[in-house]
Amino acid sequence: EVQLVESGGGLIQPGGSLRLSCVASGFSVSSNYMTWVRQPPGKGLEWVSIIYSGGTTYYTDSVKGRFTISRYISQNTLFLQMNSLRADDTAVYYCARVDPNYFYYMDVWGKGTTVTVSS
């Protein structure tokens, strides 16, 4: 079964760091485009970052220089390293697989992990 399971969320103080993980099953993270999307409480979806199968990465402007997307092939896991966290980073973070045949089409989603940035 194709599945994504996120973990690593929690309560963190402003300025702190957190690393989110997303374990994939049923397909290879390294052979696919993978992305992170977040949703602040009571608000809409916001794209965060993407890593192409070749390793190229892109970020939304608000997280550039603070967040890093990466993958660990042997564990079939996607990561999001989040540094210098701010209150407006508070959100549910979803990882998703991107179908390369349709631009940024996210065909498989995890259930999400919640990040709360607060003192």
Next chain:
Amino acid sequence: QSVLTQPPSVSGAPGQRVTISCTGSSSNIGANYDVHWYQQLPGTAPKVLIFGDTNRPSGVPDRFSGSKSGTSAALAITGLQAEDEAHYYCQSYDSGLSASVFGGGTKLTVL
């Protein structure tokens, strides 16, 4: 302010037809980037309804359909059912931002 504009809410009675619009610009929908639609039930992850403007994944009822023209796209739902009550989001890519973009979301209420 979202790059893609959706109405905050729409409503319809069971059995009726509703449409949800998604208005963009020449750097996203108007540049012919794919438009995708997602349904999000409360407390759950988004689920894809339409990809590549008009395609339905297997398992999605044909009551859901997508269209695109110029700088706008639309999701149509026919034969409205109570379980269709959810938030709906359109998504595309914006070349000016070099980023994927979502609409602000539309809350569908089944009366």
